[in-house]
Amino acid sequence: MRAGTDIYVCDGCLKELRKSDLRYCVRIEGVCAPQDCIKQGNGRADIKEEINILIKNMKNTPERELVNQVYSERYYDLCPQCYKSFFDGPLRSIHEKNNNR
Numbered sequence: 001m002r003a004g005t006d007i008y009v010c011d012g013c014l015k016e017l018r019k020s021d022l023r024y025c026v027r028i029e030g031v032c033a034p035q036d037c038i039k040q041g042n043g044r045a046d047i048k049e050e051i052n053i054l055i056k057n058m059k060n061t062p063e064r065e066l067v068n069q070v071y072s073e074r075y076y077d078l079c080p081q082c083y084k085s086f087f088d089g090p091l092r093s094i095h096e097k098n099n100n101r
């Protein structure tokens with residue numbers, strides 16, 4: 001929404017949407033899937049070593065990047081046409097990028 005107005009702007013086509021216009025709010029949430037980042041060892045020494053390696057790697061990575069590696073969230077206001085287009089092919093841009101390699 002534009003500050004101080006009742007007008008939204010479609011994040012897809014930049015069309016202005018009044019408060020009374022049909023508008024879709026899309027929230028995309030990406031969460032890192034759990035994985036076996038700590039290998040199962042026979043004793044505590046293996047786990048301790050794995051934790052130390054993990055901490056060492058984290059110290060060399062900026063905080064913002066660490067957060068983005070585990071969680072990302074985006075919000076979009078979309079007009080009906082962009083909403084339909086988005087849900088007809090939410091992974092289209094990734095597929096096109098991969099096909100152009």
Ligand SMILES: [Zn+2]
Pocket residue numbers: 010011012013014015078079080081082083
């Ligand atoms: Zn649009």
